[in-house]
Amino acid sequence: MKKLLFVLVLLSIASVFIGVADLSLAAILAGDTDAIELLLISRLPRLLAILLSGAGLSIAGLIMQQISQNRFASPSTSGTIECAMLGYVLSLVFLGHGDSLLLIFGMAIAGTLLFIQFIHRIQFKNAIYVPLIGIIFGNVVSSAATFIAYKYDAVQNLSAWTVANFASILQGNYELLYIALPISIISYWYATRLSAVGMGKDFATNIGLNYKHVLFIGILLVSVMSASVVMIVGQLPFLGLIVPNLVAQFYGDNLRKNIPLTAIIGAILILLCDVIGRVIIFPYEIPISMIISMLGGVVFIFFIVKGKQNV
Amino acid sequence: MSDSMKLAGLAVITLVFTFLFIGVGLDASNYEYFLSRRVPKVFAMIIASIAIAQSSLVFQTITHNRILTPSIMGFDALYLLTQVLVVVIFGGFSVLLLNPFVNFALSVAIMVGFSLLLFGFYFRNNNGEGNVITLLLLGVIFGQLFSNVSSFFMMLVDPNDFLTIQSSMFASFNNVNQELVYLCVVPLFAVSALLFKLAPVLDVFWLDNDNAISLGVDTRRVTKQVLILVAIMISLSTALVGPVMFFGLLVANLTKEFFHTYRHHTLLIASSLMAMSILLSGQWIVENVFSFSTTLSVVINFVGGVYFLSLLIRQKI
Numbered sequence: 256m257k258k259l260l261f262v263l264v265l266l267s268i269a270s271v272f273i274g275v276a277d278l279s280l281a282a283i284l285a286g287d288t289d290a291i292e293l294l295l296i297s298r299l300p301r302l303l304a305i306l307l308s309g310a311g312l313s314i315a316g317l318i319m320q321q322i323s324q325n326r327f328a329s330p331s332t333s334g335t336i337e338c339a340m341l342g343y344v345l346s347l348v349f350l351g352h353g354d355s356l357l358l359i360f361g362m363a364i365a366g367t368l369l370f371i372q373f374i375h376r377i378q379f380k381n382a383i384y385v386p387l388i389g390i391i392f393g394n395v396v397s398s399a400a401t402f403i404a405y406k407y408d409a410v411q412n413l414s415a416w417t418v419a420n421f422a423s424i425l426q427g428n429y430e431l432l433y434i435a436l437p438i439s440i441i442s443y444w445y446a447t448r449l450s451a452v453g454m455g456k457d458f459a460t461n462i463g464l465n466y467k468h469v470l471f472i473g474i475l476l477v478s479v480m481s482a483s484v485v486m487i488v489g490q491l492p493f494l495g496l497i498v499p500n501l502v503a504q505f506y507g508d509n510l511r512k513n514i515p516l517t518a519i520i521g522a523i524l525i526l527l528c529d530v531i532g533r534v535i536i537f538p539y540e541i542p543i544s545m546i547i548s549m550l551g552g553v554v555f556i557f558f559i560v561k562g563k564q565n566v
Numbered sequence: 567m568s569d570s571m572k573l574a575g576l577a578v579i580t581l582v583f584t585f586l587f588i589g590v591g592l593d594a595s596n597y598e599y600f601l602s603r604r605v606p607k608v609f610a611m612i613i614a615s616i617a618i619a620q621s622s623l624v625f626q627t628i629t630h631n632r633i634l635t636p637s638i639m640g641f642d643a644l645y646l647l648t649q650v651l652v653v654v655i656f657g658g659f660s661v662l663l664l665n666p667f668v669n670f671a672l673s674v675a676i677m678v679g680f681s682l683l684l685f686g687f688y689f690r691n692n693n694g695e696g697n698v699i700t701l702l703l704l705g706v707i708f709g710q711l712f713s714n715v716s717s718f719f720m721m722l723v724d725p726n727d728f729l730t731i732q733s734s735m736f737a738s739f740n741n742v743n744q745e746l747v748y749l750c751v752v753p754l755f756a757v758s759a760l761l762f763k764l765a766p767v768l769d770v771f772w773l774d775n776d777n778a779i780s781l782g783v784d785t786r787r788v789t790k791q792v793l794i795l796v797a798i799m800i801s802l803s804t805a806l807v808g809p810v811m812f813f814g815l816l817v818a819n820l821t822k823e824f825f826h827t828y829r830h831h832t833l834l835i836a837s838s839l840m841a842m843s844i845l846l847s848g849q850w851i852v853e854n855v856f857s858f859s860t861t862l863s864v865v866i867n868f869v870g871g872v873y874f875l876s877l878l879i880r881q882k883i
Contacts, residue, residue, distance in 0.1 A: 383703050392875060395868060402860055541722075548710065549715055552710055560704075
């Protein structure tokens with residue numbers, strides 16, 4: 256834990272000082288107004304956005320895995336993200352602007368609920384089945400979103416909205432991400448109850464929980480968190496999937512203990528990917544969604560193949 | 567209704583829409599221009615239909631199930647990746663790219679190699695329960711991975727290089743790749759003829775692996791042969807009309823619902839006609855009823871996705 260925090264701090268410092276405009280520690284300490292302005296308006300907001308979205312999305316994945324009783328579930332393999340996209344398109348078409356929180360959050364929540372319904376209807380629970388259904392469900396929803404976007408000439412808005420890029424983060428447009436803080440605290444608070452819900456309806460009811468109530472809170476947390484990240488940053492595919500699995504691999508399955516660990520590792524991973532994306536074709540940037548989806552895809556395939564051998 | 571009647575019906579639909587595409591508004595003064603624009607487009611759609619339909623059909627036969635198709639397993643994303651890799655490695659102005667014939671031959675060669683590797687990976691130690699599902703998930707993830715890697719390299723290559731490949735990369739139903747159309751006819755017929763030659767073997771293959779082996783079919787060799795043919799077909803269709811994830815699934819399953827035969831001779835023809843009539847009528851409707859306000863691949867992905875989801879949830883695999 257301490258080592259991880261140390262790595263996180265180190266990477267954060269590196270992240271602040273990497274960029275097209277030169278920023279040196281000496282200039283900040285000397286009170287150079289340009290340097291301080293750059294730090295406050297661009298570099299620090301970017302760092303905060305990275306940390307918040309990485310940590311928040313990883314926690315969302317962890318909760319999703321608990322409530323769906325499946326280690327391959329996550330916001331990007333359950334249609335949640337695609338439903339948020341659909342909400343965005345609807346908001347764009349009917350309200351004329353793309354930031355109706357009600358529509359975006361509402362669609363994300365509805366989509367996740369629908370997905371949970373799907374997997375409850377399946378009788379035999381193959382670990383592989385759930386993400387497959389989630390991904391295809393996401394595909395269907397996103398083609399519906401594309402259909403509407405195409406009809407109203409909003410395809411470009413949609414793709415710009417979903418490609419994750421921290422380059423556009425400035426002071427004043429990322430603050431919604433602070434929602435990750437209350438969500439983490441509530442998840443921590445509810446951790447044991449969410450684990451109990453993960454054991455199944457009968458078990459949860461038996462030990463005196465309101466099953467539906469807790470399940471809904473879990474879905475709410477996941478949907479709101481991942482929808483906010485898509486809104487501000489864009490899609491970070493597989494992040495919510497691989498981080499909790501990595502944590503479980505090394506630290507076991509205690510949900511309450513794993514929440515902070517998951518948050519830290521998620522933040523480290525995103526930070527690392529963002530730094531890589533900024534360095535590879537410097538002074539240009541590669542959108543982080545590409546890097547994280549390549550990395551995440553490979554790790555996911557590794558998990559599937561490995562899981563298959565263990566069975 | 568007998569199968570031959572149904573075949574005839576589909577053929578009529580195909581002909582009607584072919585005529586609608588080519589014939590409407592032709593007169594003596596404009597036919598040269600109109601024909602030069604329309605014929606390649608219709609040809610491209612016909613070639614793509616045949617390629618997608620036949621490759622999905624035989625792929626399902628050799629994998630013994632109704633839900634796997636080459637595009638769901640990431641093969642058409644692989645084709646795009648191959649194209650991008652050729653540009654990254656050889657540069658945008660090399661002969662390999664500018665000469666469509668050489669480029670295509672090279673892409674297909676690399677594609678065949680890759681897909682054999684991928685196939686080897688998929689079917690390594692292939693026995694036990696739940697395998698099809700694992701394969702599907704792997705295929706879907708590989709597909710996403712390949713398209714992400716392609717877009718990653720697309721960001722990296724020189725913008726000039728990028729321009730040279732852009733047109734061939736982003737083929738779609740509204741923007742078919744006309745240069746390649748006539749070039750594709752020959753390989754398509756060759757591959758299709760080979761599949762027809764293999765048809766009796768495939769009929770036996772349908773009886774399950776063990777039965778096929780005991781009836782004297784070298785299953786490994788046939789699998790490999792079919793796979794190479796499938797890889798070529800996918801390259802053809804992706805080059806012409808771009809990737810369409812669920813079209814093969816729809817066509818192969820509709821054909822099997824519609825025609826009560828297990829003979830591949832009939833099924834190959836039937837699925838091709840089915841694909842042609844769906845694609846031509848669909849594109850015609852998109853162009854004339856929706857007046858281009860949507861793209862056919864979006865519609866196909868939506869319908870196909872819902873169908874696929876219902877197959878999964880009802881567990882009819």
